[in-house]
Amino acid sequence: MLFEASSLQPGTRAALIGSTYALTSQECKLVFFYHMAGIDMGALSVDVYSDRNGGIYEEVWRVEGHQGSKWERAEIPLPALANVAIRWVGERGLGEKGDIAVDDIYFENCGVKTCDVEVGDRKSCGTPDIDGFGCLKAGCCYDYDTSSCYQKKGVTDPVIVEAPKDFSGDESDTFSLYCRATSNPNPSYTWTRGSGAALDAERTTVKPDGTLQFTGASFYQSDEYTCTVDNGLTNVSATATVTIRAGGANFDLDMSTWHNVHSGADKWDFKRYSGWGPNYWYGTGPSEDHTSGSGSYLLLDTAKPKKKGDNALFHSTWLMKNSARDGVNGGADQCVLTYYYHMHGSSVGDLKTKVIGADMATKVLNTISGDQGTDSHSNYH
Numbered sequence: 045m046l047f048e049a050s051s052l053q054p055g056t057r058a059a060l061i062g063s064t065y066a067l068t069s070q071e072c073k074l075v076f077f078y079h080m081a082g083i084d085m086g087a088l089s090v091d092v093y094s095d096r097n098g099g100i101y102e103e104v105w106r107v108e109g110h111q112g113s114k115w116e117r118a119e120i121p122l123p124a125l126a127n128v129a130i131r132w133v134g135e136r137g138l139g140e141k142g143d144i145a146v147d148d149i150y151f152e153n154c155g156v157k158t159c160d161v162e163v164g165d166r167k168s169c170g171t172p173d174i175d176g177f178g179c180l181k182a183g184c185c186y187d188y189d190t191s192s193c194y195q196k197k198g199v200t201d202p203v204i205v206e207a208p209k210d211f212s213g214d215e216s217d218t219f220s221l222y223c224r225a226t227s228n229p230n231p232s233y234t235w236t237r238g239s240g241a242a243l244d245a246e247r248t249t250v251k252p253d254g255t256l257q258f259t260g261a262s263f264y265q266s267d268e269y270t271c272t273v274d275n276g277l278t279n280v281s282a283t284a285t286v287t288i289r290a291g292g293a294n295f296d297l298d299m300s301t302w303h304n305v306h307s308g309a310d311k312w313d314f315k316r317y318s319g320w321g322p323n324y325w326y327g328t329g330p331s332e333d334h335t336s337g338s339g340s341y342l343l344l345d346t347a348k349p350k351k352k353g354d355n356a357l358f359h360s361t362w363l364m365k366n367s368a369r370d371g372v373n374g375g376a377d378q379c380v381l382t383y384y385y386h387m388h389g390s391s392v393g394d395l396k397t398k399v400i401g402a403d404m405a406t407k408v409l410n411t412i413s414g415d416q417g418t419d420s421h422s423n424y425h
Contacts (some may be wrong), residue, residue, distance in 0.1 A: 045087075047134035047144040054139075060132040060146070071156035074120040076131060077147050078411055080111040084139030087148075090118075090132055094125040101131055109137075115147070122154065158195055159185040166194040167201070169277045183229060183277045195277060202227035202273040208256070208284035214292020216300035218260045223254040223271035231275040238268030238283070260297045263290040291360045296339040305357035312356040314342040323347055328389030341386075352393070381409075388417025 049057055078088055087108040091101040105120050122128060134144045159166075169184045179186045179193035186193055208221035225231055233254035235243060243250075244265055249257045254271060266288045272281040293300035295316055304313040318340045321329025334342040344356045385395060397409045 045132075045146045047146075050140040050143075052136045054136055056136045058134050060134075062128060072122040073152050074118075074122055074149075075152050076118050076149040077115045078107075078111075078118060079107075079115050079145040079147075080107065080142075081113045082110060082137075082141035082143060083139040084142040085110045086137035086142050086144070088134055088144050089131065090120060091118075092122065092125075093129040093131070101129075104219040113364045114154065123164045125278055145258075146281050159187045159196075166197075167278075175413070181277065183275070186315050196229055199275075199277065200226070200228045201278050202231045202275050204271075204273060204280055204282050207282040208269065208271055210285045210287075212289075213261065213293060214289050215261060215263055216293045216295065216297055217288070218257075218296070220258065221256040221269055221271070221286070223256070223273070223282060225254070225273040225280070227273065227275040229275050230355075231279075234274070236270050236272070238270065241267070255313070258286075260300075261286075261288050263288045294335045294339060295333075295342055296335065301361035303359055303361075305359055308357070309355045310357040311354045312344065312350055314344050314356055314358045316340045317343045321345070327421050328342040328392070330386045330388075334384040334386075346391070346393070385412065386417065387412065388415055390415065392416070 045060055060160040074090070080088060085108075089103050089106040092104050093099070093101045105118065132146055133317040136142060139190065140182045169179075169181060181193065183196055185196045202225045204223065204225045206222050206224040208223050211219055213219060221233075221235075223233060225233075235248075235249065235250055235256045237243065243256075244262070245401060247259055247262060249259070251257060254273070256269060256271070258265065266286055267286050268283050270281050272279055280299065291301060293302055299316070300344055304310070306313075318333065318338070320331050321327050321343050324331055328346075329343060330341065333339040335341075342358070381397070383397075392415050393413070395412045397411075399407050399409055400423060401407070
């Protein structure tokens with residue numbers, strides 16, 4: 045079909061109306077090709093009429109201006125509509141160099157399929173359309189004998205083959221909860237939190253295969269996480285509990301909630317390193333981190349100009365009583381501090397662990413002094 049611009053006035057419109065389509069399936073779409081080449085090109089639009097939009101034509105697609113010298117393909121979804129009619133509207137531009145052509149119009153996957161074999165062993169699904177002779181839900185077929193909708197042949201309910209597992213770790217940890225399922229059609233995956241809070245957009249990512257990835261986890265992400273698998277017909281779900289210990293850190297990404305103190309007796313800072321420490325070849329410091337052997341750790345470099353008696357203070361964030369509970373032991377009302385240290389060298393000083401109370405009183409929990417290592421510089425305790 046050609047809309048010829050040369051004999052028309054600017055702004056003139058012409059319409060091409062297709063025949064009515066009684067009912068469309070959920071997967072239905074209109075496909076056609078158009079050609080719009082010329083410096084005076086106007087516009088081409090597509091309007092859709094159906095019982096679902098109040099019995100009026102509604103514009104659903106439009107292009108304007110020069111579109112190049114080749115045929116372009118257009119695709120317009122028409123899901124679950126009754127008594128559908130299509131109208132193409134061509135509009136002349138400012139000049140005669142603006143012919144519009146339309147060709148190869150067809151409807152794809154629009155027919156409402158009836159069940160192809162006996163339906164006695166199939167699950168009911170969805171509901172018939174408003175006229176009662178088809179199914180609007182994807183994956184369903186209509187059985188005329190029972191006036192009901194059933195799953196199409198080959199359609200299977202989603203089955204979770206790898207459910208998420210409970211995880212317990214420290215702040216700044218990176219880990220994943222896996223959720224994988226078999227289904228026809230292919231399912232979608234949605235993750236929700238038991239508390240109702242939204243997923244942390246900065247620290248969690250839902251992958252296309254259903255994996256929920258945590259990056260640099262926070263204590264406040266401790267929660268139940270539910271994976272829901274939905275194939276458009278039915279859904280299944282599985283839940284795992286994530287427990288992140290407050291104040292924990294492996295330092296692979298950053299300092300987490302820990303920080304150096306720059307006041308009082310503090311003179312130097314702990315710094316993040318990976319691999320060999322700066323003085324490894326001088327007989328002190330580790331060759332790798334304790335967590336994985338390829339991550340990071342904190343190190344106090346004691347080389348000059350540092351001198352005997354200098355201090356470096358490194359603090360955690362303030363921990364409330366309820367956030368300091370031991371998640372590993374079922375939330376028992378106790379706080380257990382666990383850490384690994386490396387102290388090797390002929391001039392090693394002291395490592396003190398202190399706790400500061402709400403009244404700012406300081407209590408020394410333990411003191412480790414002198415060389416604690418062996419000839420192996422990766423000897424952590």
